[in-house]
Amino acid sequence: MEKIGFIGAGSMAEAMVAGLIKGNVFQAEQIIVSNRSNSDRLDELSVKYGVKTTHDKKQLVKDASIIVLAMKPKDVKAGFDGVQSLIKDHLIVSVLAGISIQTITAILGKKASIVRAMPNTSAAIGKSATAIAGSDSVTMKQMRKCVSLFEAIGICKIVEENQLDAVTGLSGSGPAYIYYLVESMEKAAVEVGLDPFVARDLIVQTLLGASEMIAVSEKHPSQLRKEVTSPNGTTEAGISILKEKQVEEAFISCIKRATERSEELKAMFSEELVTNKK
Structure with a gap:
């Protein structure tokens, strides 16, 4: 039985869990949710949705074939600590704003099937506008699986990774x-x-x-x-x-500036995380 594991248990993880169960994409027993130390939060999700929870990332990676990165972007390196060697044929799905596929690959130290996603906060009510982009290693079957994951919380469009900053500026924000x-x-x-x-x-x-x-x-x-x-x-x-x-011009400038800021944050995260890895 295929299982999906979430590293990070915040609002986006919960929105996805709720959507996956409601849409019958995964049953509760197929979903594992972890965080670093907040047991109360895990207990809350376990009681509310019936999912399995754990602080043991290694066991999560061993049990799940799909790993969703749902921690805070600054914690992505810590999220992989101790489990890099266990990542093999997994599909890695990242909902982390500003963290590129290249950065995730560098942290892992090897190529992997990685899909970046940019949902928005309307995922909480199943109305997210999400765009996804995959690494070269992602198969068509894996991409279709990702589309089904995000269609459980709204709509999902496939784009090139270099378009995700624009998606962030438009529908992410x-x-x-x-x-x-x-x-x-x-x-x-x-x-x-x-x-x-x-x-x-x-x-x-x-x-x-x-x-x-x-x-x-x-x-x-x-x-x-x-x-x-x-x-x-x-x-x-x-x-x-x-x-x-000049409201039209203001909206255009607003979306362009948000797009630029997404590009800036991506470059900053890339430099910080890859530099700290060395």
């Missing part, structure tokens, strides 16, 4: 941009006299409806926007302010 937008809409709603609780419900449903329209329509978002923008109407008046404030 994307939920925070939407939350920022909602914050602004809530403040505006109060200023124009709406009850904040009523406003919240209206904003949420507006976002859900607009998202669904984009998803099911064959029309470009710009066309959908034009169709609800009557000449000299309220929408046109509001859009004119967004244009005046």
Whole structure:
């Protein structure tokens, strides 16, 4: 029976565990979760999901054929300590932001089947937008398995690794941009006299409806926007302010800067981790 092991037991690990069980990708008895020392957290996951938990990484690596790296990025080297020699035909799946396949390979000291993934925090409710990229050693069968892992918590797209920084800037950080937008809409709603609780419900449903329209329509978002923008109407008046404030340019700059920062962090982690290994 194939087993999957998580090194790291934080929110992303839990989101994946919940999705894998709910989607019948893995049964609870096929899932092993470990962390360095937080027994209370492991007990919590064991009771909630029925998964096996352990502090013994060596046993986890021996038992599981898929290893998910879900610790904090700065702890990736420590996460591999003592188990490098046990990594053989395993599929290594990393959800660590800023840690490249090259860096993981350097820490392992050998080539391995490694897939990098960039999910987002909406994984917690099964709505993540995830992109994955694999090393040269990853087979098509392994890639399909990875797609099934991440489709259990949302959607999954395959990209080249050099595109993952852009994915990070777009959808990895994307939920925070939407939350920022909602914050602004809530403040505006109060200023124009709406009850904040009523406003919240209206904003949420507006976002859900607009998202669904984009998803099911064959029309470009710009066309959908034009169709609800009557000449000299309220929408046109509001859009004119967004244009005046250069909101489009701000969003483009925002995503570009987040992408650049992802590239910077990747270079920093690579230098620190590989240098410390020497």
